[in-house]
Amino acid sequence: MSIDALPWQTGITRITPNEIRIRGYRLTELMGRVSFAEGVYLLFRGDLPTVEQARLLEAILLSVIDHGVTPPSTQAARTVACTGTPLVSAVAAGMLAISEYHGGAVEVAMELFYGTARRWEAGEELESIVATVLSECKAAKRRLPGYGHRIHTDDPRTRRLLDLAHEWGLCGQFVTIAEAYAKALAQTISKHLPLNVDGAIAALLCELGFPTEVANLVFVIGRVPGLAAHVYEERTRQRPMRAINFTQAEYDGPAARCL
Amino acid sequence: MSIDALPWQTGITRITPNEIRIRGYRLTELMGRVSFAEGVYLLFRGDLPTVEQARLLEAILLSVIDHGVTPPSTQAARTVACTGTPLVSAVAAGMLAISEYHGGAVEVAMELFYGTARRWEAGEELESIVATVLSECKAAKRRLPGYGHRIHTDDPRTRRLLDLAHEWGLCGQFVTIAEAYAKALAQTISKHLPLNVDGAIAALLCELGFPTEVANLVFVIGRVPGLAAHVYEERTRQRPMRAINFTQAEYDGPAARCL
Amino acid sequence: MSIDALPWQTGITRITPNEIRIRGYRLTELMGRVSFAEGVYLLFRGDLPTVEQARLLEAILLSVIDHGVTPPSTQAARTVACTGTPLVSAVAAGMLAISEYHGGAVEVAMELFYGTARRWEAGEELESIVATVLSECKAAKRRLPGYGHRIHTDDPRTRRLLDLAHEWGLCGQFVTIAEAYAKALAQTISKHLPLNVDGAIAALLCELGFPTEVANLVFVIGRVPGLAAHVYEERTRQRPMRAINFTQAEYDGPAARCL
Amino acid sequence: MSIDALPWQTGITRITPNEIRIRGYRLTELMGRVSFAEGVYLLFRGDLPTVEQARLLEAILLSVIDHGVTPPSTQAARTVACTGTPLVSAVAAGMLAISEYHGGAVEVAMELFYGTARRWEAGEELESIVATVLSECKAAKRRLPGYGHRIHTDDPRTRRLLDLAHEWGLCGQFVTIAEAYAKALAQTISKHLPLNVDGAIAALLCELGFPTEVANLVFVIGRVPGLAAHVYEERTRQRPMRAINFTQAEYDGPAARCL
Secondary structure, eight states: OGGGGSOEEEOSEEEETTEEEETTEEHHHHTTTSOHHHHHHHHHHSSOOOHHHHHHHHHHHHHTSOBTBOSHHHHHHHHHHTTTOOHHHHHHHHHTTOBTTBBTHHHHHHHHHHHHHHHHHTTOOHHHHHHHHHHHHHHTTOOOTTBOOSSOSSOHHHHHHHHHHHHTTOOOHHHHHHHHHHHHHHHHOSSOOOBOHHHHHHHHHHHTTOOGGGHHHHHHHHHHHHHHHHHHHHHHHSOTTOOOOGGGEEEOSSOOBOO | OGGGGSOEEEOSEEEETTEEEETTEEHHHHTTTSOHHHHHHHHHHSSOOOHHHHHHHHHHHHHTSOBTBOSHHHHHHHHHHTTTOOHHHHHHHHHTTOBTTBBTHHHHHHHHHHHHHHHHHTTOOHHHHHHHHHHHHHHTTOOOTTBOOSSOSSOHHHHHHHHHHHHTTOOOHHHHHHHHHHHHHHHHOSSOOOBOHHHHHHHHHHHTTOOGGGHHHHHHHHHHHHHHHHHHHHHHHSOTTOOOOGGGEEEOSSOOBOO | OGGGGSOEEEOSEEEETTEEEETTEEHHHHTTTSOHHHHHHHHHHSSOOOHHHHHHHHHHHHHTSOBTBOSHHHHHHHHHHTTTOOHHHHHHHHHTTOBTTBBTHHHHHHHHHHHHHHHHHTTOOHHHHHHHHHHHHHHTTOOOTTBOOSSOSSOHHHHHHHHHHHHTTOOOHHHHHHHHHHHHHHHHOSSOOOBOHHHHHHHHHHHTTOOGGGHHHHHHHHHHHHHHHHHHHHHHHSOTTOOOOGGGEEEOSSOOBOO | OGGGGSOEEEOSEEEETTEEEETTEEHHHHTTTSOHHHHHHHHHHSSOOOHHHHHHHHHHHHHTSOBTBOSHHHHHHHHHHTTTOOHHHHHHHHHTTOBTTBBTHHHHHHHHHHHHHHHHHTTOOHHHHHHHHHHHHHHTTOOOTTBOOSSOSSOHHHHHHHHHHHHTTOOOHHHHHHHHHHHHHHHHOSSOOOBOHHHHHHHHHHHTTOOGGGHHHHHHHHHHHHHHHHHHHHHHHSOTTOOOOGGGEEEOSSOOBOO
């Protein structure tokens, strides 16, 4: 198999003895001067973000950092943690739940927004593209990705993300597109289907120029700390092998407080 | 099974319709005002960090964000990614490699440093504790966790982490302990075994008050972006099912540059 | 969430104190009287197989039980195993590689064979369906699933599986269909693309009435013992954290022998 | 890294073009002549089993093939399956739950039985070893691994396994040892702690000469079909993203029946 002897290329990190360079920057120079989220941006986009882009990515990652014990990823992670497995394995099990129906809407919504933008740039009217897409969805009995939520009728994270992006001057064509779909849905469908947090994140990841294929990965980077906190709590506060009824969880953490 | 009907407690996040509170704070209030790493600190420690603690945790997470294609976690993740699996599954496979010999030294080093601190506080001389532990390791032919490295003779991240912690006034008893072991090793062993990045992180997580059980989880939170970047690159730059020879990887990313 | 209080149904196993019934049979009655592979058949098909069906499923599962250190699943599993992770986690990591390009052809080939059968039953000529599908594949520059192999020009398992199925009277319409595609490929394409083991398994799982969605699961059930044997060997014969070059593996097991 | 160029050895499978030999046997010769469970035995023990050993391994694997929706592995697997993830990933997530408290007792019990056998062979009286171990457990407030069960007061699989092993002449010193512990427990402890299925499997895997490190792997090989059947049922009978209350599951499969 001589082909295996052929070199292949990677453009992420260069490792030499006593030096690590990420996308060209010395890791030790980055440490102390850029934030962890800026490091994430550098890995995915190849360059460091502006101050505003960095702050927006921080907000996006924070927005999905945890959602209590309601998501299947958290439930799977805690269920595995209670068997005595290494906590990292329990987090990995939880991560495997982040897929089509759980987090996956971000990717599909990004495809929708990027696709709409391409048609818009090619000269079609935005209103007409939106109307066409919605009627195609209706005909195919398919939900529009990024709109509606199981638990929150008006997801508080959505408005906050859009407000921040607006404040930081990062609302461009993709937010316009996302809002055009929300408006058209409100006019044509009786059920309330607001832009949800997946849809808002999708629009903003498009504004940041992220490729659609990394949508679930960004969600995972944001959610791993939450999964980690849950498996640690499960291990330290609960007995092993308990039968977990997730509808019986009660919050007993710090009382409501402000920054 | 009436026991399953009993409520149980979680102190992390409170979910109610249209509101998410993490450790008491409204998530939407955190978004835009605290960084993602501060969110990680809040999840694990229950309160927000000081400015210096936040910056130190950013630096710790950045220090492990990627290590090229040399670690087994990255190799496993890329190997799985080339089969066409969802990228999240490939990251999960890579994460499963973060265990005893890969990242795991942080946890064992934290146990060492916390244990040493307890004996020191109880009145033993630090030099004497260090000498005892080293001779026990020697007798048991066990390596001291947190010292020495496969690739870097003088890991650049170690000094940088300690310098930053010193600059921010966060070097306390645990850094003193870590340095006492390094000094004693240098005096007694011919082979060069400096404090490595695992050991430095261990000492600083002790300074931040993190429990030992979360050491691997912190490593995972820091490394997931690197794994994610690699599986995305594998998927987009390489052909499926290639036989990967990791010693043949060549860096072709951005040239060396400074901030 | 009153909906969670609603009962839901499962038709696999009934657990009551001191009794386990699988698809209606007492597990203790099955033990000692049916083989493990017959248990697999019972779980997936709801009833026990005939003697011939049982023997065919044994042969199918055996045919994929291991493939040395060449598949990505085995490479990922051994890479993870060398980090000191629990062996079960290493097998799980390897399993995650069984997807679209690795094992996944069975599912796509089953769809092809079931779809072809439906058209054949509906009155189309088999030769005409085959010709249409092949020209569609050619136009779309898509490979026909279940034909050709990376390593074996004439996969020995393929003929053996078909010979056994023939001997046991289990070659029906799906084997006829699979062979029709192989014959048409040989006539129209210069490159040698024989029915491979994925394709043969696909045809035979169709003969056994398995649904397409379980194809990868059957592959996994068959391959887990191989992955398990490899991670155990890695743990017991190799040193932790070695850099593994899979092209350098040499076989040193028992010499060639016959039953 | 010249060390990577060095060859390394594997004794499991030899792959050459158009030939696969497992432990020296042509895979195509095994197919049709030995069962899948015999293949498992061959992989782990290096040689084919006797007829009796083969039948015992079949019974052991069958005994753990499924346990309804009660185990955490099944709950994690179904929870992940309902998110739309590939079914193989859902099985992998479930497998990660097979660890210390779930299946892990087999490994610890094997260590106990092998250790007891070594002392017995070295000349100690069995009764005296058993008494010492039990009083050590009591002093350390540690449960004896392999005795007692969450659900079954008298696990039906335990007696069946031992009866079959007895019928096939495979009850040797390890079954004697396991029964000696059960007898001593009954005499000294008020709570009923019979040998459970983990303990019986442990004793019989010792009789078959399996190493302790593969205990969890054998459990996994046996349980993967059950996990696979559950994730397939979840995917095909339930709606995605349902909140699963595992105490509300009702069996609606085939009625009780006999072979």
